[in-house]
């Protein structure tokens with residue numbers, strides 16, 4: 001028998017749980033999709049709304065430093081992902097930032113035409129490749145290969161390789177260093193999507209000699225629904241790129257209002273239009289909170305929560321048809337555990353109805369995310385106890401739980 005209370009008592013991150021709003025009785029295992037609300041965000045947003053917007057109005061761009069929010073928060077995120085503070089900028093969505101990086105990569109070597117990614121990648125990344133290719137169908141072609149075939153697909157036509165470091169379905173982690181090295185050996189830059197990595201595990205972009213990266217603000221960074229995303233561009237590439245999304249705030253001197261676009265030096269050119277200040281304010285609180293924690297504690301706990309979850313499901317639900325969809329070895333797994341089950345959707349709805357929130361990913365995956373800052377070992381125990389009861393009583397097997405909602 002695992003002593004769950006002892007695990008929580010010995011947890012160096014236990015103090016963070018109280019810094020988040022967590023509804024009473026709820027076991028929230030979906031921080032990989034929408035992170036919980038940091039309590040401090042409420043006061044910060046109230047201040048931005050009432051004082052900075054309400055009273056200071058347009059003066060706030062200078063007096064409350066709104067104009068530098070994308071750089072300032074980018075520099076903080078840089079510390080979480082092994083980047084220099086002038087290599088990360090906050091803004092737009094992950095999808096849009098993927099587009100920026102893809103189009104930037106095409107400029108590094110204009111003789112190359114293929115945008116390469118893998119089947120089963122997060123759809124938006126691949127869709128953005130298709131959209132970019134549609135601009136110049138005679139020149140650019142997207143190509144998807146099976147995950148195991150990436151290495152052999154790295155040929156002289158490939159302009160860029162786009163991969164997600166932690167797969168959103170299985171949670172499997174790609175070896176960023178080895179793949180980046182292999183791609184560079186063929187002259188190919190790599191774009192890493194860190195959406196399921198940043199804030200959940202140590203990332204060392206510069207240690208891997210990474211070229212480009214993007215990531216999401218509303219998952220483990222706890223920036224709130226639709227939070228601004230971020231873009232990383234290695235120093236060595238920044239000034240070689242004329243941004244495809246050449247918005248005025250990426251201009252060298254935006255307030256000169258000149259007729260032609262001249263890109264700002266450095267990472268600033270990857271900014272496009274006016275940043276959403278409310279979103280930035282909420283994101284900054286989430287990032288500040290993460291910066292208080294030790295990333296190696298986060299990783300250790302994340303692995304332990306996942307291992308415990310897998311062990312308890314195997315122990316209590318062995319006869320109920322769950323098949324592990326994530327690596328059993330925590331070193332190969334991000335901060336989530338997924339199981340296949342043919343009735344996964346209905347089972348997840350039954351869990352949610354009982355106050356255990358995870359999510360479902362087609363075609364048959366139940367996904368449970370562990371956010372080490374606020375999830376406890378007791379959460380894991382409670383989640384598996386509820387799952388066991390639902391399976392033993394068959395209470396998931398109703399028409400109500402089989403009705404698909406718009407968002408799963």
Ligand SMILES: *Cc1c(COP(=O)(O)O)cnc(C)c1O
Nearest residue numbers: 093094095122164168193195216
């Ligand atoms: C969540 C996620 C996104 C989200 O993109 P948005 O533009 O914010 O909707 C993109 N890529 C990956 C890998 C994700 O997990």
